[in-house]
Amino acid sequence: MYILRHMTPDPITVAPEMLLPEARALLNEYHFRHLPVVDLHGKLLGILTDRDLRSAYPSSVLTDSERRLVYERVQETAVSEIMSTDCVTLGIDSTLDDALFLFDRDKRGALPVLDGERVVGIFSIRDLNAAYRTLFGVGEKGAVLIGIVDDGSNNIMTRLVIFLEEEKIPFTRVLRIYDKQAGDTIYIRINTFKIAAVLDLLEENGFSVKKG
Secondary structure, three states: OEHHHOOEEOOOOEOOOOEHHHHHHHHHHHOOOEEEEEOOOOEEEEEEEHHHHHHHOOOOOOOHHHHHHHHHHHHOOEHHHOOEOOOOOEEOOOEHHHHHHHHHHHOOOEEEEEEOOEEEEEEEHHHHHHHHHHHHOOOOOOEEEEEEEOOOOOOHHHHHHHHHHHOOOOEEEEEEEOOOOOOOEEEEEEEOOOHHHHHHHHHHOOOOEOOO
16 A cells, blocks of 8 residues: 555645754644655755754753753754754655555654655654554454464365355455464454354354364
């Protein structure tokens, strides 16, 4: 699945000359944690995060006079002076797997999405979670995930799908997981409020349902 379907398009961006109080007000107003910094043509120059801003503002351990001095400097500091320029980005043809890899590798909370050098979107960990919930049907009405032991018999997945269709048991996802320790498993996302009856039918037809 491509992130174009799940990113926030046309995100709010800021100019490098914007002062920190203005950027802070934007983050607070829209409850963002990341602001792409762009030039007049939308080219990405850097990222400003709420962490960058917290680091720039005076610490509570400073004396009152020290805090006033830091605060005065902050009032006149431009975004470009504290933004992160080592940006990790996604392209418009990137997938959810690409985003997951980058989030895990670089420990970023959000990634700008570029079309060439121009920012066209932003994709956050929250967006990734929502995308995978959609992909795997988490939270769908009446949706239940069932594990079937993959015993290695011929065409077990084919037989399982045919069985579900013949019995008119509504299902939306089928996923095979290979695991040497826990054993290979076929997971099926079934949409029914009669789960006990479905489990009995599966067992009666030679499919071993995983317990726990």
